[in-house]
Amino acid sequence: MASNDHLLDLIQSMPDIHGLLRGSFEFDIHRRECGDGLRLATGAPLEPIAGDSTGGAYFLCAEEGGRRAVVFASSEGAGGLIADDLASALEIIIGLGWQDCLGFSGGGDLDVMQASAQHLEKHPARADPEIAEERARVAAALSLRVLPVPDLVIRLHAAASRTEPNYVVTSDDGDVYDLPFGEYLEPRHGGWR
Template structure:
């Protein structure tokens, strides 16, 4: 059994953690049907493992050096590599508002991502005062680390920067998804408040 299989089995067999991942972190193994028909531009298949409430999907890629990289594809047609294996991906998913961090990256500038991550953390703490406890609980239950946000941003940036050429997501017609980095450095209407 691979470490990815072990983590997915652990989530399936622990309803409390499954619920927490689904509701607080947007990782829902019950929605693994989302993203069917997507593959890598190389033609390599993707194994759907989870979806999220906005219609995006998480996939495992073929094993490389004993690890199975994780790709995300949004329902808006953006996609790419987020981590080198499921454990790393879950640490990012649990510890960082990663989608918005990529979205407000100024086209892939790690310094802009760091600033965005700090703003997003403040918003998250205001809207969910229990987020630190939820993160610690999920990480502990899955034998993962709680990694500082700044370190997670670097890991996410490094992975997303390697999307091309090997991890470009395509649809059933062979159309490539947009790269994971958004062009904006902050929200357009009102900026970071």
Template sequence: MTSSDHLLDLIRATPEIGLLLGSSFAFDIHRTYHGDDLRLASGAPLEVIAGESAGGAYFLCGEQNGRRPVVFASSEGEGGLLADDLADALEIIIGLEWQDCLSFSGGGDVEVMQISAQHLRRSRGTYNPDIDAEAAQVAAALSLSVVPVTDLVVRLHAAASKTEPDYVVTDDDGAVFDPPFGEWTEPRHGGWR
């Protein structure tokens, strides 16, 4: 059994952690119906393990060096490598507004991502004042670390930068998903406040 299988089994066996992951962190292990037509551009298959309410999905790739990389594909046609294994992916998911951090990355500039991450971190608690406690609860239940945001940004940047050529997402029609890095440096309407 891989560490990814162990983590997924642990999430399934601990319903309150599965519920927190789905409701607060957009990683819902019950949303596995998406992605039958997605694969890597290399032809390698993807195993859907979770989804999120906007229609995106998380996938495990084939094992490499004892680890199974995690790829995310959005419903808007963006996709790429999130982390080298599920434990790393979950630490990013619970500790960082990672999708927005990638969207507001200035095309993959780690400095821009750091600035975006700090703004996103401040606004994260506004919408869910318990988010940090929930992240700590999930981390403790799954034997994960609560990693500082600056370190998570570095890890996310490193993983997303490795999307090409091995982790490019495509569909059965041959459509290639856009890379994970967005061009914006901050929201267009009002900027960071």
């Protein structure tokens, strides 16, 4: 699997892939400032690597066991571990509506996340009929795998479940971010349609 630095360099060197990551998957390596002033509750620093259009930020953690885990912090004050390395994080980011999957997780229930993911998968295809092709293009360019949604949900759930105690996000002001799992089972107004 490619190193984190190699993947970031590849994204930087391929404007079309960077454009797809930014536009279709909300991973923009030119929005690194989104994560200023955040660190882990353990005191470990976070290296901002990308942001999304809402002010959320992706970070690499300090190396542990030869890998650098990836943490996400939303602009709404929730955050936590999403993968053990950047390649795994990017597979989740391109293959799954992962933020909504966590938000509609019933507090971290894997079965609820699986049901939410199945409903959420219908939305990208309606909003962007070429999403499957875009996923495949990004995966091929970065030597990633396009995995089945249920497998991605299991991986995301496993990572987010390990947020405490080592991957809890805090601000320099001492504010502790909420854990990544939302309490909702489905959207409040009208449910899944």
